Amino acid sequence: MNWLGTIVRFIVSALVLMFVGFLVPGFAVVNFWTALVAAVVIALLGWAVEALFGRRVSPYGRGLVGFIVSAVIIYLTQLVVPGMRVTVLGALLASLVIGIIDLFVPTEFRRGRDT
Incomplete structure (x- = not known):
């Protein structure tokens, strides 16, 4: 397991959640640490x-x-x-916005699954 890669993915996920909070009405994250905890809980x-x-049935499906x-x-x-x-x-x-962002942000998870 690559710990640095995992940490970077959670940080990117937290940044995505903060961006989604900025864009989407009805979705609010107070600060980066809240977004980071939310990213871990979502995972x-x-x-x-x-x-x-x-x-x-997974959210990755x-x-x-x-x-x-x-x-x-x-x-x-x-x-x-x-x-x-x-x-x-x-x-x-x-969920829609994160799905769209996920199309453009390459992740190790998707590369391993699609090959």
Whole structure:
């Protein structure tokens, strides 16, 4: 496991969450540390969903199911992370924006899966 790569990915994820908070109404993150904790919680919830239901239902899956699962995970994250507020519409829009950003930001996870 590459610890530096993992840390960089969480930092990039936190920056993406802050950017989404700036763009999307109904999605707010107080500061960078809140965004960093939210990125960790989102990753853990995504891992748990994938472990329970398989890759087809994971937030990393393509399509409508992955989109909805991602929105639910984003919405549930606000229950765990103080300083993060998300409405249902905000979670749906954030899931869409994060999905679009994910298309352009290459990650080790996607490269390993697509090959």
